[in-house]
Amino acid sequence: MAKAGKVAKLKMGYDVLEVNERYRKLYAGLVYDACEHLGLKGRSMAGGIYPLVHTMKVAGPAFTAHAITTPSRDAKVHDIRLAMMKSMTPGCIQVRDVQGDTSCGQFGEISATAARAAGCVGAVIDGSTRDSNYLIDMGFPTFCRFRSPVEAFGRLMVVDYQIPIYVRGIDGLLAINPGDYIFGDNDGVVVVPKDATLKVLSLAEEWFATESKSRADMAAGMDPFKVYAKYGRF
Numbered sequence: 001m002a003k004a005g006k007v008a009k010l011k012m013g014y015d016v017l018e019v020n021e022r023y024r025k026l027y028a029g030l031v032y033d034a035c036e037h038l039g040l041k042g043r044s045m046a047g048g049i050y051p052l053v054h055t056m057k058v059a060g061p062a063f064t065a066h067a068i069t070t071p072s073r074d075a076k077v078h079d080i081r082l083a084m085m086k087s088m089t090p091g092c093i094q095v096r097d098v099q100g101d102t103s104c105g106q107f108g109e110i111s112a113t114a115a116r117a118a119g120c121v122g123a124v125i126d127g128s129t130r131d132s133n134y135l136i137d138m139g140f141p142t143f144c145r146f147r148s149p150v151e152a153f154g155r156l157m158v159v160d161y162q163i164p165i166y167v168r169g170i171d172g173l174l175a176i177n178p179g180d181y182i183f184g185d186n187d188g189v190v191v192v193p194k195d196a197t198l199k200v201l202s203l204a205e206e207w208f209a210t211e212s213k214s215r216a217d218m219a220a221g222m223d224p225f226k227v228y229a230k231y232g233r234f
Helices: 002-012 016-023 028-037 075-087 109-117 132-137 194-219 224-231
Strands: 058-069 093-097 122-125 142-144 156-161 165-169 172-176 181-185 188-192
Touching: 016 058, 016 194, 028 181, 028 188, 028 194, 058 122, 058 165, 075 109, 075 156, 093 165, 109 122, 109 132, 122 181, 181 194, 188 194
Parallel strands: 058 093, 093 122, 122 142
Antiparallel strands: 058 156, 058 181, 165 172, 181 188
16 A cells, blocks of 8 residues: 555655545535635535445545547447556546436446556546446445446447546536545535645644534533634634
8 A cells, every 4th residue: 555655646746545544534514615715616516416325435636537428339439448447546536527418327336346456446427327236335435416227338438538527516517637636425526626635635624623622612512602712613
């Protein structure tokens, strides 16, 4: 694991595995609030994208994939998806845009197995999954908008990866660039711009520690106004 972390650090400018572990202690609302406090508005995907199991979290730099609807079964185009699996970096989260397609299951157990073998630690699909029980049983954190039993091949295909993509955001289309930090839990998915990854993390951790203290004071019966005056947040 240390070797993988070192490789990731060279690519991202920080130790990805260490930062992922720190983010996983947080929650989406706090990460979003930290973004807003730093002037990063609207950094959440639109409602309706949730984990297959409520306890799943995703935390890691985005490995982006762009898919389009197509009846093509061209082997050369299909090879793009296979090459993508070999290109993932340790600790990344695969993020797929699917252009609003609803015709099929756009991510499944075989894709997850290959992604995990390459070091990927989760997936966010702005669309659907299939093989959901397998994904749950293998414990691969997967976020999606719906589920489908329909095979994607011949209906939808990944045609490029590690490029800027667009997903549905709370204020319209939300751009995700390779390396932007992805954090998601049962409330939804937050997208932190790559250059703000550590700044957002530091602020969120500070608030998390403060919230724990204010929560304890509230539970002990302290006046809410006094709690707010003491901590500035609860």
